[in-house]
Amino acid sequence: MANSISIERLSAGYGAVRVLTDIDMHVASGETVALLGTNGNGKSTLIKCITGQVQPTAGRVSATIDGVEHNLAGRSTQDIINLGIAIVPEGRRLFPKLTVEENLLLGAFRAAARPRREESLAFCYEAFPRLRERRTQLAGSMSGGEQQMLAIARALMTLPKILLVDEPSVGLAPILVARTIDTIADLKQRLGLTVLMAEQNFPQAIRIADRGYVLVHGRIELTADDPQALRDSDIVRQLYLGGA
Numbered sequence: 223m224a225n226s227i228s229i230e231r232l233s234a235g236y237g238a239v240r241v242l243t244d245i246d247m248h249v250a251s252g253e254t255v256a257l258l259g260t261n262g263n264g265k266s267t268l269i270k271c272i273t274g275q276v277q278p279t280a281g282r283v284s285a286t287i288d289g290v291e292h293n294l295a296g297r298s299t300q301d302i303i304n305l306g307i308a309i310v311p312e313g314r315r316l317f318p319k320l321t322v323e324e325n326l327l328l329g330a331f332r333a334a335a336r337p338r339r340e341e342s343l344a345f346c347y348e349a350f351p352r353l354r355e356r357r358t359q360l361a362g363s364m365s366g367g368e369q370q371m372l373a374i375a376r377a378l379m380t381l382p383k384i385l386l387v388d389e390p391s392v393g394l395a396p397i398l399v400a401r402t403i404d405t406i407a408d409l410k411q412r413l414g415l416t417v418l419m420a421e422q423n424f425p426q427a428i429r430i431a432d433r434g435y436v437l438v439h440g441r442i443e444l445t446a447d448d449p450q451a452l453r454d455s456d457i458v459r460q461l462y463l464g465g466a
């Protein structure tokens with residue numbers, strides 16, 4: 223069944239400050255799409271427009287879940303998660319004083335996920351053996367890489383159809399960045415997810431992306447239909463090497 227996201231002519235900001243202008247973006251069913259941009263160019267704001275945490279000032283955001291289209295305008299984040307869209311937020315946002323397992327079980331709050339939470343937990347422990355080993359450890363005392371794995375696993379506990387991942391590489395050592403990105407690709411494959419991933423680590427994101435967009439000062443500067451087009455693009459090279 224089709225699970226996709228569509229954004230048309232979207233603008234958004236905070237108060238009088240406009241952050242995103244005229245965004246057109248599509249994530250087709252089963253794709254991994256990279257949303258590339260350096261710091262402060264609006265990636266998180268765009269993800270938050272999908273999750274209902276930021277309300278666009280213009281344009282349309284819709285998602286198709288199991289073949290049914292839903293207009294996401296005005297819906298609460300809870301409602302959007304209930305549809306089957308999960309987010310792995312920037313900075314992980316775990317509950318540091320709760321154990322690994324408690325964090326995971328809290329992920330299974332949505333109605334469709336609750337009855338299957340033991341099964342989901344078993345899946346997460348199989349996919350992330352480290353989390354099983356550390357199930358009783360407080361989340362806040364886990365390493366950065368382990369916390370990122372926990373944040374991804376917690377999102378999976380909602381049994382999503384679409385996974386939004388906001389800058390999974392932040393704060394991780396290079397080897398862990400590569401491992402985290404590989405994990406996302408592997409889970410996408412195994413679970414048949416549709417994935418939108420915001421990243422400022424361009425090469426790592428491009429490695430697993432089917433397509434991508436480059437966001438500069440809140441506008442889509444490049445829409446690339448394949449990873450090679452991203453690699454070959456001047457803007458990607460300029461931004462990544464120049465860090466602008």
Ligand SMILES: Nc1ncnc2c1ncn2[C@@H]1O[C@H](COP(=O)(O)OP(=O)(O)OP(=O)(O)O)[C@@H](O)[C@H]1O
Nearest residue numbers: 236241259260261262263264265266267268312422
């Ligand atoms: N809650 C907020 N209130 C006001 N301005 C905000 C808020 N959140 C973000 N901004 C501003 O919006 C702009 C875009 O930020 P955003 O977090 O979307 O960018 P980003 O590409 O995700 O960058 P980063 O990698 O640093 O998170 C920045 O100028 C930021 O300061």
